[in-house]
Amino acid sequence: MLTDTILEDPRWEEHGLVDAAEYAATAALVYLKMQPGDFTISLLACDDARIAVLNADFRDKLQPTNVLSWPSQELAADEEGARPDPPEPDRFEDQTELGDIAIAYDTCQREAEAAGKPFDHHVTHLVIHGVLHLLGYDHIRDKDATLMEGIETAVLGKLGIPDPYKD
Structure with missing residues (x-):
């Protein structure tokens, strides 16, 4: 398996x-023409309390967030956009x-409800978002954000999920 998931919050089990x-x-790796069997990803499925601690420890932000990523390799492009x-084998x-x-149930649920989106669609988007971060994609600079969001939208579209960036 590509993903090794630790279900720290049992509510995640209900959503498979x-x-x-x-x-x-x-889906994200296949879209990028990468062989999923060549890679592994660890995923912590937690709650807001746990992700808030991680967010504080690693980003100095004392609040919960939806998803956090820690890449094993620094792959980010120097040139914006x-x-x-590619990852080194x-x-x-x-x-x-x-x-x-790491992904937080409570924040994902709140965000999905606030946006009027199915929970499972929002979670799928956030997992893809996290995978792209592991691969060096980011959204700090404008052209990087455009690239990352375009890939997210394309992958989600292949899965039958609407563009999360449209109003």
Whole structure:
């Protein structure tokens, strides 16, 4: 499996996150013409309390967030709007670890309800978003955000999920 999911909050089980995360992460890699079987991703499915601690520890933001990512390799492009470098294969393992993602149930639920979107669609989007961060994509600079959002929208479209950036 591409994703190794730890269900710290049991509410995620009701939504089949293990299978949904595998599906979303695989779709992102396939879209980018990467072989999912060559990689692994660790996913922590938690609640707002846990992600708030992680957000404080790693980003100095004392609040919960929807998703956090910790890439195993620094792949970001130097030039704004350029594609990141591909991950370097692990010389000692069959699969290359792309990194870790944490996703918070409470924030995802609140955001989905506020946007009037199905919870499962929002979670799929956030898993894809997290995977792209592991691959060096970001949304700090405008051209990088345009690139990342375009990929997210295209992957979601292939999964039959509407563009999350449209009003």
